[in-house]
Amino acid sequence: MTQSFDTPQATRTTCPYCGVGCGVLASPQPDGTVAISGDPEHPANFGRLCSKGSALAETLIPDRRLLHPEIGGARVSWNAALDHVAERFCETIARKGPDSVAFYVSGQILTEDYYVANKLMKGFIGSANIDTNSRLCMSSSVAGHVRAFGSDTVPNTYEDLEAADLLVLVGSNLAWCHPVLFQRVLAAKAARPSMKLVTIDPRRTVTAAESDLHLPIRSDGDTALFLGLLAHLSETGGIDRAFVEAHTQGFEAALRAALPYGDLARLAAETGLDEPALRRFFALFAETERTVTVYSQGVNQSAGGTDKVNAILNCHLATGRIGREGCGPFSVTGQPNAMGGREVGGLANQLAAHMAIGNPAHEDIVSRFWNAPALPAKSGLKAVDLFRAVHEGRVEAIWIMGTNPVDSLPEADLVRQALARCPFVVVSDVVRDTDTVPYAHVLLPSAAWGEKAGTVTNSERRISRQRAFLPAPGEAKADWWQMAEVGRRMGHEAAFSFEGAAAIFREHAALSAFENEGTRDFDLSGLATLDEPAYEALTPVQWPVAADGTSKRRFFADGRFFTPNGKARFLLVAPAAAPATSPERPFVLNTGRIRDQWHTMTRTGRSARLSAHLAEPFCELHPDDAARIRVSEADLVTVETDHGSVILRALLTDRVRPGTLFAPMHWTEQFSGAARINALVPARTDPVSGQPASKAAPAALRRFEAAWHGFAVSLHELEPAGSAYWARARASGGWRMELAGTAKVENTEAFARQVLGLPETAELLHYADRAGHHRFAAFEGGRFLGALWLSPEPVAVSRAYAVSCLSGAPMESATRFRLLAGRPGADRPDPGALVCSCFGVGANDIRRAIREKNCTSVSAIGRDLKAGTNCGSCRTELQGLIDAERVLELR
Missing domain, CATH: 3.30.200.210 (Phosphorylase Kinase; domain 1)
Known part of the structure; x- marks a missing residue:
């Protein structure tokens, strides 16, 4: 095929x-x-x-897959499940109207899935109550684009990042969150050293470490910074007056609002940046024609996110730096198909093909194209408001597809309560062990990556195929098929008689072309007649793809925008209010991602290699703050907001500003007992986009007073056994777990057997000392089963060595006792904590290469160990190890 x-x-x-x-x-x-x-x-x-x-x-491991449809936990046929879903939705609509039901979908489903979901809800159920987890990551960017350009148009290409002479990264840890793109940037900078890289981020991230200038801005200071930049550009003659007069509107009003921020003393106070750094950034921007500003979640995830976006767009419009090679504002998306979702109207305020609810002309086009009986007259509920409506009983039936809102939404405990109250919850997913699955009345097994086929669109508007290379296990089906079958059962046979993904794509492309005539940015008319073989063979293509061959790589080079008069709009913007800290909540909590994990770990948590770099939830804390509240490195800490509390491992670092905390959002109850970070985040949202503010929650932090700490490895999944704190992760050959408790363990051997899940026949070696340290190792027939170390303080054991013992090889007596000590012998060097995930290289491996092989550069380490030669995300850590060894030599 x-x-x-x-x-x-x-x-x-x-x-x-x-x-x-x-x-x-x-x-x-x-x-x-x-x-x-x-x-x-x-x-x-x-x-x-x-x-x-x-x-x-x-x-791609088979365990924990959802393989069959279920109703109330009992296996049923697809027909029974789909009939039940259709009947319950129809009954709820008949009783309470179309707005009493909702879909909540995902930027990880395919464009074809997204299209069918939106067609069903908006065109045939007659409600706009379909939103997506992309609301949480890029809806402020969408709103900013629409306000300024008249359309949700990303004008740039990835090549512009390489062609720019100045690249400004705002709220984007590109090195960890978009690593391959960052490596393209670094390669361009190496080839052209005059290229400058500026990172604007409260944290000194890996991206910041690679930059020429890092601006450690105060949380939510971005709008003020770009207002100050606009004022500076005006004062220094940096405005492209010809472009502004010919192609924009509203400039003078926007400039008047910005002028007060030209006072550097005021700006320094509002942003937390010193005046010399501000002057340097402003001079770089003013003097560099080829400038690209890349922004991501640090901009979008704010109660003032849309204004932040428009503050950035204002500066590019004012200088005319848009639509040309190496110029422009560039929103990079967090999910593989966030852009595809935008194309088909995945947000509750959109229609398909970049058309809008509330625009009568757009509504007429979509209604006639779909032959839709009841297009909604108003926007639907955005994600946060949607789950509030579920909690309040206004939405009585919800279908959740490919996402895990019990962990990913702000005030996540409220979302959990909402689903527990909801009369009818349908979940389509790949695995059965998410924190959302227990609240489903109906479970539908979906095909996973590698099993499903369709398209996705990346951040530069490039459409690519996802192709199946594995058979779907059990009875798993494509998401589009599930929704189409329900649509047919709800009485809309003709509208949902798709024979496959290619047919859906053709309809999607045809709608983009329908009565378009260049008035809308999204145009796939050149792909609207793809037959099955052509769809299967489709190579990556960047839209627009016009039927007449007039497609373009970049938008707005001609100064024409998609507003009614064709001119871009300057927006009046204002800085968001600073987080309201208090003596009870003195810290500002910032949340985000780490290098080797993804969202709520339903996929990455299955990889031992990805879990080895940072294996447990943590909180970054400035050393000065730690000293003040008597927290030491590796202590456990409780972080608390008005909405909940979590227990995390303290990581003392000057990467964060004093008074701020950073914690990753990945851990769920599948992997830790008390680390669901989004349960702490208040559901404050941007008034325009509805995007939650995930970066600035007032918080308190205190030392978690543990009576004991533990570390365990096992061939089988470990059990917390009532521990107050625990965090488990897959390890090569088995599992690993950190744990701690507040009450003394009275029977340590019984506890060890429970944690390790040992059979009665297992032999358990036990060593204890007077200081309260206990060490256990379990064997059966000479085979190592697992080990547990207990200590009054954080356990000092080589984790890498302990995990390596899960290889299954029989152990001699000497090796067994060495294992109890938690340290390898001279014949088995300890690799140390994992640094390079791509090639499994540990910190001690790197230190030995530096000391014994004179590998004193990142490239030399790469030649010797391969570390840093694939995605490059660990290169900064490699340099840090080199620098540390040099300091030791000087001593």
């Missing part, structure tokens, strides 16, 4: 993680494994993959 495009050994597909949209070659092997490599022909990555992409094969 794909002979014209694929080889028999490899299938060309697209990575399911971030919005970079990397091409992947997937090759099923005779032993049942899959070989994964980057696609050298894909224009997003040219063969590179990050640590997550490189480990995709490790996530």
Whole structure:
């Protein structure tokens, strides 16, 4: 079926993680494994993959898959499940109207899935109550684009990042969140050292460490900063008056609002930046024609996110730096198909094909094209408001597809309560062990990455195919098929008689072309007649793809926008109110991502390699704050807001500003007992976009007073056994777990057996000392089963060595006692904490290469150990280890 495009050994597909949209070659092997490599022909990555992409094969494990439809926990047929869903939705609509039901979908489903979901809800159920988890990551960018450009148009390409002479990264840890894109940037900078990189971020991230200038801005200071920049551009003659007069409107009013921020003393006070740094940034921006500003969640996830976006767009419009090579504002998306969702109207205030609810002309076009009986007259409920409506009983039936809102939404405990109260919850998912699944009345098994086929669109508007290379297990089905079948059962047979993904794509493309005539940015008219073989062979293509061949790489080079008069709009913007800290809540909590995990770990948590870099939830805390509240490195701490509390491992670092905290949002109750960070985040939202403010929650922090700490490894999944704190992760050959408790363990041997899940026949070695340290190792028939170390303080054991003992090889007596000590012998060097996930290289491996092989540069380490030579995300850590060794030598 794909002979014209694929080889028999490899299938060309697209990575399911971030919005970079990397091409992947997937090759099923005779032993049942899959070989994964980057696609050298894909224009997003040219063969590179990050640590997550490189480990995709490790996530394709069969355990915990949802394999059959279920109603009330009992297996049923697809017909029974789909009939039940259709009947309950129809009954609820008949009783309380179409707005009493809702869909909540995901930026990880395919464009074809998204299209059918929106067509069903908006065109045939007659409600706009369909929103997506993309609301949480890029809806402020959408709103800012629409306000300024008249359309949700990303004007740039990835090549512009490489062509720019100045790249400004705002609220974007590109090195960890979009690693392949960052490596393209660093390669361009290495080839052209005059290129400058500025990072604007409260934290000194890996991205900031690689930059020429880091501006450690105060939380929510971005709008003030770009207001100050606009004022500076006006004062220094940096405004492109010809462009502004010919192609924009509202400039003078926007400038008047910005002028007070030209006072550097005031601006320094509002942003937390010193005046010399402000002057340097302003001078770089004013003097550099080829400037691209990349922004991501640090901008979008704010109660003033849309104004932040428009503050950035104002500066680019004022200088005319848009639509040309190496120029422009560039929103990079967090999910693989956030852009595809925007194309089909995935947000509650949108219609398909970049048309809008509330625009009578757009509503008429979509209604006639779909032959829709009841298009909604108003926007639907955005994500936060949607789950509030579920909680209040205004929405009585909800279908959740490919996302985990019990962990990902702010005030996540309220979301949990909402689903517990909801009369009818449907969940379509791949695995059965998310924190959302227990609240489903109906479970529908979906095909996963590698099993489903369709398209995704990356951050530069490039459409790529995801192709199946594995059979779907059990009775798993594509999400679009599930929704189409329900649509047919609800009485809309003709509208949902799709024969496959290609037919859906053709309809999607045809709608983009319908009565368009250049009035709308989104145009796939050149793809509207793709037959099945052409769809299967589709190579990555950037939209617009016009039927007449007039497609363009960049938007707005001609100064024409999609507003009624064709002119871009300057917006009056104002800085968001600073987080309201208090003596009880003196810290500002910032949340985000880490290098090797993804969202709520339903996929990455299945890989031992990805779990090895940062294996437990943590909180970054400035050393000065730690000293004041008597917290030491590796202590456990409780972080608390008005909405809940979590227990995390303290990581003392000057990467964060004093008075601020950073904690990753990935951990769920599947992996830790008390680390659901979004349960702490207040549901404050941007008034325009409805996007939650996830970056600035007032918080308190105190030391968690543990009576004992533990670390365990096992061939089998470990049990917390009532521990007050625990965090488990997959490890090579088994599992690992950190744990702690507040009450003394009276029977330590019984506790060890419970944690390790030992059979009665297992032999348990036990060593204890007078200081209260206990060490256990379990064996059966000479085979090592697991080990547990207990201590009054954080356990000092080589985690890498302990995990390596899970290899299954029989242990001699000497080795067994060495294991109890938690340290390898001289014949087995300890690799140390993992640094390079791509090649499994530890910190001690790197230190030995520096000391013994004189590897005193990152490139030398790469030649010797391969570390840093794939995605490059660990290069800053490598340099840090080199620098540390130099300091030791000087001593």
